[in-house]
Amino acid sequence: xxxxxEKIEGEAKLNFNFKEGKIDFVDIEFMSTRNIENILxxxxxxxxxxxxxxxxxxxxxxxxxxxxxxxxSCYDNLKLSNKAKIIRELTLSFELIxxxxxxxxxxxxxxxxxxxxxxxxxxxxxxxxxxxxxxxxQYPHTSYAVVGGVVCEITEMDIIxxxxxxxxxxxxxEDNLVKTESENFLTCKDADALLDYEGDLPDILRQIKxxxxxxxxxxxxxxxSFGQNSYFKKGKSLKTKVIHNISVLHVxxxxxxxxxxKNVSFKDKYYEVGxxxxxxxxxxxxxxxxxxxxxxxxxxxxxxxxxxxxxxxQHSKKLIKDLDLSEESYIEPSIDISKLSSSGYSAxxxxxxxxxxxxxxxxxxxxxxxxxTPTQWNLSGGTKEKQGVSQKAMVGLSDVKTAExxxxxFDVCSVCTTQ
Amino acid sequence: MKKKMRVLWLSAIAxxxxxxxxxxxxxxxxxxxDFEFIYHPVIDSHYTLEDIVSKKIPCDVLLxxxxxxxxxxxxxxxxxxxxxxxxxxxQKIVTVGTCATFGGIFRESGYExxxxxxxxxxxxSQKFQDLIDKTISVSGCPVHPEVLVNTLYAIKKEAILxxxxxxxxxxxxxxTIHNGCTRNEYFEYKVDNHRFGELEGCMFYDxxxxxxxTHGSCNKVLWNEVNxxxxxxxxxxxxxxxxxxxxxxxxxKKNMAIxxxxxxxxxxxxxxxxxxxxxxxxxxxxxxxLFDD
Numbered sequence: 001x002x003x004x005x006e007k008i009e010g011e012a013k014l015n016f017n018f019k020e021g022k023i024d025f026v027d028i029e030f031m032s033t034r035n036i037e038n039i040l041x042x043x044x045x046x047x048x049x050x051x052x053x054x055x056x057x058x059x060x061x062x063x064x065x066x067x068x069x070x071x072x073s074c075y076d077n078l079k080l081s082n083k084a085k086i087i088r089e090l091t092l093s094f095e096l097i098x099x100x101x102x103x104x105x106x107x108x109x110x111x112x113x114x115x116x117x118x119x120x121x122x123x124x125x126x127x128x129x130x131x132x133x134x135x136x137x138q139y140p141h142t143s144y145a146v147v148g149g150v151v152c153e154i155t156e157m158d159i160i161x162x163x164x165x166x167x168x169x170x171x172x173x174e175d176n177l178v179k180t181e182s183e184n185f186l187t188c189k190d191a192d193a194l195l196d197y198e199g200d201l202p203d204i205l206r207q208i209k210x211x212x213x214x215x216x217x218x219x220x221x222x223x224x225s226f227g228q229n230s231y232f233k234k235g236k237s238l239k240t241k242v243i244h245n246i247s248v249l250h251v252x253x254x255x256x257x258x259x260x261x262k263n264v265s266f267k268d269k270y271y272e273v274g275x276x277x278x279x280x281x282x283x284x285x286x287x288x289x290x291x292x293x294x295x296x297x298x299x300x301x302x303x304x305x306x307x308x309x310x311x312x313x314q315h316s317k318k319l320i321k322d323l324d325l326s327e328e329s330y331i332e333p334s335i336d337i338s339k340l341s342s343s344g345y346s347a348x349x350x351x352x353x354x355x356x357x358x359x360x361x362x363x364x365x366x367x368x369x370x371x372x373t374p375t376q377w378n379l380s381g382g383t384k385e386k387q388g389v390s391q392k393a394m395v396g397l398s399d400v401k402t403a404e405x406x407x408x409x410f411d412v413c414s415v416c417t418t419q
Numbered sequence: 420m421k422k423k424m425r426v427l428w429l430s431a432i433a434x435x436x437x438x439x440x441x442x443x444x445x446x447x448x449x450x451x452x453d454f455e456f457i458y459h460p461v462i463d464s465h466y467t468l469e470d471i472v473s474k475k476i477p478c479d480v481l482l483x484x485x486x487x488x489x490x491x492x493x494x495x496x497x498x499x500x501x502x503x504x505x506x507x508x509x510q511k512i513v514t515v516g517t518c519a520t521f522g523g524i525f526r527e528s529g530y531e532x533x534x535x536x537x538x539x540x541x542x543x544s545q546k547f548q549d550l551i552d553k554t555i556s557v558s559g560c561p562v563h564p565e566v567l568v569n570t571l572y573a574i575k576k577e578a579i580l581x582x583x584x585x586x587x588x589x590x591x592x593x594x595t596i597h598n599g600c601t602r603n604e605y606f607e608y609k610v611d612n613h614r615f616g617e618l619e620g621c622m623f624y625d626x627x628x629x630x631x632x633t634h635g636s637c638n639k640v641l642w643n644e645v646n647x648x649x650x651x652x653x654x655x656x657x658x659x660x661x662x663x664x665x666x667x668x669x670x671x672k673k674n675m676a677i678x679x680x681x682x683x684x685x686x687x688x689x690x691x692x693x694x695x696x697x698x699x700x701x702x703x704x705x706x707x708x709l710f711d712d
Contacts, residue, residue, distance in 0.1 A: 137651030138642030330616025
């Protein structure tokens with residue numbers, strides 16, 4: 001039976017094959033493509049900073065940061081101030097946070113039979129949008145990160161405003177998501193103890209337990225994360241063993257006949273990316289405890305994503321303290337882009353997981369551009385013999401409605417199909 | 420219960436940027452009291468997309484996001500067919516964002532004959548000729564949430580909106596992005612030494628700022644209620660215009676040291692004369708850092 005999955009930034013078609021009342025195989029088809037990679041060819045390299053955020057309306061900022069880092073990797077000895085690095089990291093974190101709120105309140109809650117809570121999604125994500133706009137001028141679709149730094153200068157007053165947006169968002173979390181001081185949530189190491197709290201997150205987690213959904217959504221139990229920064233570590237996690245020494249060079253894309261989204265594998269194996277993967281690689285105690293108890297199920301996946309909201313808010317407060325306003329926001333590159341022929345790549349963590357950009361430049365013009373999105377890692381379809389991450393997670397379920405929940409627990413973004 | 424206006428939000432070849440920009444509208448609670456989405460890309464609706472394409476659901480306003488091509492389908496139905504079906508029953512059609520209005524970034528997405536609804540860049544398109552009187556365009560990449568929402572309220576109120584040649588409400592698009600920019604003085608007095616990463620300076624001379632010849636209200640109705648790209652120090656990329664995206668966006672195209680594109684309605688000779696005079700001001704305050712020791 002074929003089911004159209006909607007309200008996922010575009011749509012996908014899932015073709016379910018049942019065997020003895022259980023899902024045996026799911027064919028995933030993304031039905032359209034936006035061809036951004038082709039649009040970029042032959043354009044001035046800096047224009048990618050304007051075009052690429054428009055890959056995606058919800059994670060466009062991650063595409064901007066990936067673009068600027070890929071371009072910068074083409075230079076030798078490019079200078080970047082610590083201040084610019086921190087500002088970029090802050091705005092990227094804010095985008096992740098707004099995305100997590102929207103996913104939890106707009107996508108996940110209705111799948112558990114609750115009414116969609118639009119204002120609980122928009123209120124905190126608007127605050128995070130303001131925080132990005134403070135530096136970038138607007139959200140979505142700013143291009144404020146340029147080769148050599150950021151275009152903005154910030155003042156003490158900006159910092160004060162920023163701290164207020166963050167404090168107000170923290171307050172929202174404490175009043176709604178997990179009703180306790182964030183400190184308690186952040187230091188909680190026991191996934192079951194979290195269930196004793198009130199709040200929208202514990203409500204959903206309790207419901208997963210009560211409804212017997214704890215086994216749902218398990219896949220390969222293999223995780224990977226490439227987008228290193230001051231908070232996220234690079235690495236892969238197999239069950240609980242973490243290896244940090246991994247290279248993007250082993251990431252491969254391959255075409256699938258039925259779908260516009262190419263498959264992505266690391267050393268010929270499929271890995272899950274996203275907040276759960278990041279928490280496993282980072283060894284976040286609360287998430288690894290959930291994983292120990294409930295594996296790579298929807299329980300752990302949802303917990304990891306919501307947990308990241310508080311972690312990133314706390315980390316952002318720390319980053320702001322590290323800002324030295326006397327540093328330069330922008331340092332002009334010593335070589336003009338029109339004289340540059342080179343290639344490079346970047347990996348950043350977008351809300352849904354690792355995003356990789358690869359670029360080839362000839363005399364400042366784009367010769368080739370490749371984008372590997374988180375949706376390709378988690379949701380592109382494999383064959384029955386070698387299933388993709390989300391495909392495997394749906395096998396064995398007995399109904400399509402639960403399968404949709406599992407599929408969406410990875411969070412799908414089909415507008416990101418860039419090829 | 421008062422009657423809500425029924426709105427269909429249809430995405431064509433889009434990044435969903437307008438969808439998320441709309442979610443930044445500050446008074447969304449009130450908006451949802453006055454309007455009902457019969458379908459929206461992320462907000463729950465009474466009908467599924469399958470209902471929308473297979474039936475004809477009663478609807479008052481059709482919103483189109485994304486570039487349009489007959490080849491692009493939603494649930495196996497061409498977006499052109501969906502548009503034609505609903506355009507017959509709605510009071511108004513709104514093309515939301517630059518892709519739906521002019522083709523925008525996704526005009527180059529490789530689908531057959533991709534363009535905006537009534538315009539292929541600045542050229543009028545014949546495709547939906549009979550619907551032109553029903554259409555209002557709110558361009559921008561993305562659209563500003565206030566521009567979209569207030570236009571919808573104007574439709575609800577049946578207010579008469581004056582539109583420009585691209586069907587955009589003059590209320591928002593008669594201004595240029597330059598209006599209200601905090602860097603205006605550097606432009607007026609021709610202080611042309613802008614560097615990125617500074618509060619001072621104007622991006623018009625060297626860094627490709629298109630604000631003086633781009634229509635919109637970005638510096639009048641601020642983004643996310645706090646800022647604008649040009650205030651932050653990023654050039655206006657001209658995203659509300661049919662020509663978006665131009666090439667080489669971070670540098671100003673010049674002929675004999677004079678910017679090729681001048682402010683709307685300004686002649687080259689007059690510009691040169693005035694620029695020469697303005698430069699003579701040599702205003703110390705604008706040559707120095709804004710927050711001077």
